[in-house]
Amino acid sequence: MQFTSTQKRAAAWTAIAILAVVVLRALGAVLTPFLIAAxxxxxxxxxxxxxxxxxxxxxxxxxxxxxxxxxxIVVVLSVMLLIVPVLVKELPLMREQLPLLFDRLHAxxxxxxxxxxxxxxxxxxxxxxxxxxxxxxxxxxxxxxxxSSLKIGGSLAVAVVGNAVLxxxxxxxxxxxxxxxxxxxxxxxxxxxxxxxDSFTLEADQVLGQYLRGQLLVMVxxxxxxxxxxxxxxLELALPIxxxxxxxxxxxxxxxxxxxxxxxxxxxxxxxxAKAFLMVGVVYGLGQxxxxxxxxxxxxxxxxxxxxxxxIFALLAFGQLLGFVGVLIALPASAVLLVAIRRMRSGYFxxxxxxx
Numbered sequence: 253m254q255f256t257s258t259q260k261r262a263a264a265w266t267a268i269a270i271l272a273v274v275v276l277r278a279l280g281a282v283l284t285p286f287l288i289a290a291x292x293x294x295x296x297x298x299x300x301x302x303x304x305x306x307x308x309x310x311x312x313x314x315x316x317x318x319x320x321x322x323x324x325i326v327v328v329l330s331v332m333l334l335i336v337p338v339l340v341k342e343l344p345l346m347r348e349q350l351p352l353l354f355d356r357l358h359a360x361x362x363x364x365x366x367x368x369x370x371x372x373x374x375x376x377x378x379x380x381x382x383x384x385x386x387x388x389x390x391x392x393x394x395x396x397x398x399x400s401s402l403k404i405g406g407s408l409a410v411a412v413v414g415n416a417v418l419x420x421x422x423x424x425x426x427x428x429x430x431x432x433x434x435x436x437x438x439x440x441x442x443x444x445x446x447x448x449x450d451s452f453t454l455e456a457d458q459v460l461g462q463y464l465r466g467q468l469l470v471m472v473x474x475x476x477x478x479x480x481x482x483x484x485x486x487l488e489l490a491l492p493i494x495x496x497x498x499x500x501x502x503x504x505x506x507x508x509x510x511x512x513x514x515x516x517x518x519x520x521x522x523x524x525x526a527k528a529f530l531m532v533g534v535v536y537g538l539g540q541x542x543x544x545x546x547x548x549x550x551x552x553x554x555x556x557x558x559x560x561x562x563x564i565f566a567l568l569a570f571g572q573l574l575g576f577v578g579v580l581i582a583l584p585a586s587a588v589l590l591v592a593i594r595r596m597r598s599g600y601f602x603x604x605x606x607x608x
Contacts, residue, residue: 277573285415289422291581295464296320296423297430317427321420334496335514452595456588463587466551467502473551474498474543481535482515485527489518501543503579505567512536562586 276283303316426433441449475498482490497511512532519528566586570578600606 285418286422289419292423293426300427331499334492456591459587469551470547471499471501485531
């Protein structure tokens with residue numbers, strides 16, 4: 253059986269794609285920090301180039317890379333440290349407010365159940381005393397258990413620390429040599445495919461740039477919105493929780509969910525009443541409506557707009573393939589795939605298969 257040149261090329265590209273998928277699955281853990289660094293390098297390279305232009309040759313690219321990477325590290329650490337004041341504030345409040353919360357729960361739950369003829373004898377006082385005693389016990393035992401767990405799972409701890417060190421190192425070299433690296437990768441594309449490939453990469457670059465700029469504006473705007481809304485309800489931890497929720501929205505649904513849980517917990521510990529649920533319902537409900545129906549379509553644009561079901565599928569699919577990193581890159585990667593799907597759709601409509 254003789255194969256045409258087109259069939260041979262298709263078979264060759266299919267084999268290359270399968271091999272690439274196999275390698276990615278086999279070396280996923282090793283490639284993770286380099287993948288994170290590559291995504292960050294793509295996003296930060298324009299800023300490095302801008303510093304180069306402002307320096308007009310007087311500032312070496314090495315210095316521009318160091319400045320941009322230090323700024324990125326400071327921003328990431330600041331977002332992570334937003335959770336520290338929340339924990340520092342809530343742990344003492346938890347010891348103080350738990351007795352009040354259990355008393356109110358007992359006073360509210362018993363009459364409500366009695367209306368339906370349900371009488372349950374709950375020893376809430378005993379449970380409350382046990383929890384308070386546990387929270388007031390020596391925390392060193394808990395830290396000792398945590399340290400023992402870290403020793404047992406030493407490989408995981410080493411992997412986390414290793415990635416935390418490797419990502420900045422890989423990011424530094426990628427930012428320093430990004431343009432030569434891109435040129436070397438493009439040289440691998442066959443000359444006959446370069447026009448279509450260059451057109452595709454240009455459109456994908458425009459879509460990704462629009463996504464990153466729009467998403468950044470959405471995150472900052474929602475951080476201000478949540479902080480202001482929680483502060484109007486009198487929440488003492490409004491600023492760290494609001495800023496964390498807004499900035500963590502870069503990870504769709506997950507960041508919002510963590511921020512919502514933190515707000516509910518902080519509200520219950522501070523107010524010890526239904527005001528906490530009212531606060532979260534109003535602020536986070538209005539925030540979702542504002543962000544989903546106005547802010548994201550307005551700032552991110554309809555050009556990369558994905559259906560909510562497509563977003564959920566992308567998060568699950570990329571998370572299954574690449575873990576947490578897959579969740580982080582799900583939407584940017586989906587934006588690139590959207591460009592490819594549009595081109596495939598146009599090619600299909602112009603093909604003999606569709607036109608007969």
